[in-house]
Amino acid sequence: MATGRTHRPATRSRGIPEATVxxxxxxxxxxxxxxxxxxxxxxxxxxxxxAGVNSAKLRKDFSYLGSYGxxxxxxxxxxxxxxxxxxxxxxxxxxxxIVGIGNLGAALANYGGFASRGFRVAALIDADPAxxxxxxxxxxxxxxxxxxxxxxDNGVSIGxxxxxxxxxQQVCDRLVAAGVTSILNFAPTVLSVPDGVDVRKVxxxxxxxILAFHEQRKAGEEAASGDGALPTAAxxxxxxxxxxxxxxxxxxxx
Amino acid sequence: MATGRTHRPATRSRGIPEATVxxxxxxxxxxxxxxxxxxxxxxxxxxxxxAGVNSAKLRKDFSYLGSYGxxxxxxxxxxxxxxxxxxxxxxxxxxxxIVGIGNLGAALANYGGFASRGFRVAALIDADPAxxxxxxxxxxxxxxxxxxxxxxDNGVSIGxxxxxxxxxQQVCDRLVAAGVTSILNFAPTVLSVPDGVDVRKVxxxxxxxILAFHEQRKAGEEAASGDGALPTAAxxxxxxxxxxxxxxxxxxxx
DNA sequence: TGCTGTGAATCGCTTCACAGCC
DNA sequence: GGCTGTGAAGCGATTCACAGCA
Numbered sequence: 001m002a003t004g005r006t007h008r009p010a011t012r013s014r015g016i017p018e019a020t021v022x023x024x025x026x027x028x029x030x031x032x033x034x035x036x037x038x039x040x041x042x043x044x045x046x047x048x049x050x051a052g053v054n055s056a057k058l059r060k061d062f063s064y065l066g067s068y069g070x071x072x073x074x075x076x077x078x079x080x081x082x083x084x085x086x087x088x089x090x091x092x093x094x095x096x097x098i099v100g101i102g103n104l105g106a107a108l109a110n111y112g113g114f115a116s117r118g119f120r121v122a123a124l125i126d127a128d129p130a131x132x133x134x135x136x137x138x139x140x141x142x143x144x145x146x147x148x149x150x151x152x153d154n155g156v157s158i159g160x161x162x163x164x165x166x167x168x169q170q171v172c173d174r175l176v177a178a179g180v181t182s183i184l185n186f187a188p189t190v191l192s193v194p195d196g197v198d199v200r201k202v203x204x205x206x207x208x209x210i211l212a213f214h215e216q217r218k219a220g221e222e223a224a225s226g227d228g229a230l231p232t233a234a235x236x237x238x239x240x241x242x243x244x245x246x247x248x249x250x251x252x253x254x
Numbered sequence: 255m256a257t258g259r260t261h262r263p264a265t266r267s268r269g270i271p272e273a274t275v276x277x278x279x280x281x282x283x284x285x286x287x288x289x290x291x292x293x294x295x296x297x298x299x300x301x302x303x304x305a306g307v308n309s310a311k312l313r314k315d316f317s318y319l320g321s322y323g324x325x326x327x328x329x330x331x332x333x334x335x336x337x338x339x340x341x342x343x344x345x346x347x348x349x350x351x352i353v354g355i356g357n358l359g360a361a362l363a364n365y366g367g368f369a370s371r372g373f374r375v376a377a378l379i380d381a382d383p384a385x386x387x388x389x390x391x392x393x394x395x396x397x398x399x400x401x402x403x404x405x406x407d408n409g410v411s412i413g414x415x416x417x418x419x420x421x422x423q424q425v426c427d428r429l430v431a432a433g434v435t436s437i438l439n440f441a442p443t444v445l446s447v448p449d450g451v452d453v454r455k456v457x458x459x460x461x462x463x464i465l466a467f468h469e470q471r472k473a474g475e476e477a478a479s480g481d482g483a484l485p486t487a488a489x490x491x492x493x494x495x496x497x498x499x500x501x502x503x504x505x506x507x508x
Numbered sequence: 509t510g511c512t513g514t515g516a517a518t519c520g521c522t523t524c525a526c527a528g529c530c
Numbered sequence: 531g532g533c534t535g536t537g538a539a540g541c542g543a544t545t546c547a548c549a550g551c552a
Contacts, residue, residue: 019521025463029442043533052444055533056523063535071534072530088463089470096462103364107357113442113459118466158465181472182465184458188283188367190306198468200461204438205367207454208350208412209279209342211436212372214452215411216343218435273543297511309511310545317513325512325551 016087020061026051027058028084034077043074085118095122095154097180099171100163101131101141104186108162109137122154127167144171151178158182165189172199270341274315280305281312282338288331297328339372349376349408351434353425354417355385355395358440362416363391376408381421398425405432412436419443 030050034042044062048055062068062075068083069075085091096114098105101124109124124141126132132143142150150156159180161168168187175183182198185191191199284304288296298316302309316322316329322337323329339345350368352359355378363378378390381398388395396404404410413434415422422441429437436452439445445453 017521021467022464025460050444059534067535069534070530071528072532074533087467089466090463094466094469103357103361107361108458110357111458117459117463119462157469158462182469184461184465190304198465200465202456202458202461204362204365204456205371206279207438207456208373209344209371210276211412211438211452211454212343212348213275213341215348215436218450271543313512321513323512326510327552328511
């Protein structure tokens with residue numbers, strides 16, 4: 001059942017910790033918002049608040065990229081936007097294919113956040129012949145028979161799988177065989193890939209289950225401890241750490 | 255800008271590490287599949303392969319739940335399914351509301367993985383009056399004016415936000431005020447919530463950016479090192495760690 | 509003998525706290 | 531004086547390796 005590895009835990013990516021890489025997009029978004037409001041500089045404290053992390057972490061993260069700030073002043077917004085974009089590889093064009101144009105695939109195709117960040121939906125692919133030719137988000141859906149040709153003609157290296165779970169592994173194999181080396185998987189399956197191929201997974205049902213776990217505990221505490229009321233907010237006002245943070249996975253639809 | 259905390263890093267949930275909680279749904283899925291094939295018992299090695307983790311990690315994870323295995327034999331599938339479900343709080347009914355019935359919201363409403371795991375879509379809510387009454391996935395969409403009443407009437411404690419970024423914080427505030435204490439956020443925004451409310455975030459664009467980062471590095475290596483070919487598969491055949499694992503966040507649509 | 513359960517070692521990330529520079 | 535950049539400490543998670551039990 002040999003499942004291939006995924007995002008290289010071993011060889012840390014050019015000295016930048018995975019945890020840091022995963023936060024760069026967060027900073028980038030916050031910075032982009034500042035940039036749009038023509039804010040020239042920002043302190044680690046302000047930017048951290050906007051990104052929902054604490055400032056020490058942010059400074060440490062930036063220190064892996066280089067010394068891009070000015071002591072006593074802060075960071076130049078435009079400069080940082082550029083540096084982070086470059087580091088993430090967003091200064092180049094990434095053609096992406098989406099396979100499986102159901103509800104979710106269509107939602108992804110319509111998602112505006114793509115184009116804004118160097119990603120370009122090069123093609124939509126579905127196994128249903130009835131879908132072929134039908135435009136979704138202005139892009140005509142193509143039949144999966146042509147998957148290999150589409151990948152090669154467009155020089156696609158990133159694929160998004162939004163098929164039912166049953167089809168995911170097969171689609172994955174074909175994508176990989178055709179040259180795709182990064183996969184974003186929305187199907188609730190563990191994909192097997194050869195070494196050198198990255199897989200990331202987004203899974204709604206897992207996220208909900210994690211919430212349920214904590215929700216259950218809240219209810220339990222309430223009933224148990226004679227404490228009565230809600231937890232006395234000890235440390236409020238900063239931090240935030242939203243999303244899978246010290247945590248991990250996530251699964252998805254069928 | 256006081257953003258509230260999120261999934262309690264401090265007080266570890268009843269002794270079970272967050273990282274373990276985040277993997278339980280993964281194990282549960284693998285076990286459910288085995289159960290459907292009427293497999294009676296499974297070893298840590300087999301189950302780990304099916305879930306895409308390594309066996310030591312899996313055994314350690316299970317050890318936090320109790321000693322549910324049998325040395326020399328393995329784990330009883332049905333028993334484990336029950337124990338994990340109970341631990342995650344999936345033996346009870348969790349009514350969920352989805353706010354923002356665009357492409358994504360509709361995809362979520364149609365997502366089958368909900369019902370199968372104790373989750374029930376209690377209501378769909380949208381701000382567009384034109385949507386009101388229209389059924390999506392067999393459930394009539396209700397107008398957001400009635401949000402508070404819907405939450406209270408249905409005893410909802412988990413809310414899913416699939417609105418545009420601009421509306422997310424406001425929707426979040428109303429959900430929280432109405433009694434929701436767990437939020438799954440698909441909008442690309444950092445949400446501010448009071449202490450005691452959990453937020454998890456799912457963000458497509460962040461996942462893609464992380465893939466782009468690694469993809470860029472692959473290309474760079476190829477060009478740089480005189481190595482020529484693909485990386486020599488050093489450690490293949492096990493592990494897998496798909497998805498945000500040692501990593502973290504994720505962002506999303508607008 | 510085979511596989512679980514777990515202390516001990518290790519690893520990586522986060523946080524602290526302060527030196528260094530504007 | 532203020533804010534960045536970073537060694538050092540702290541902490542949680544992973545991995546190792548083996549004792550313990552069926």
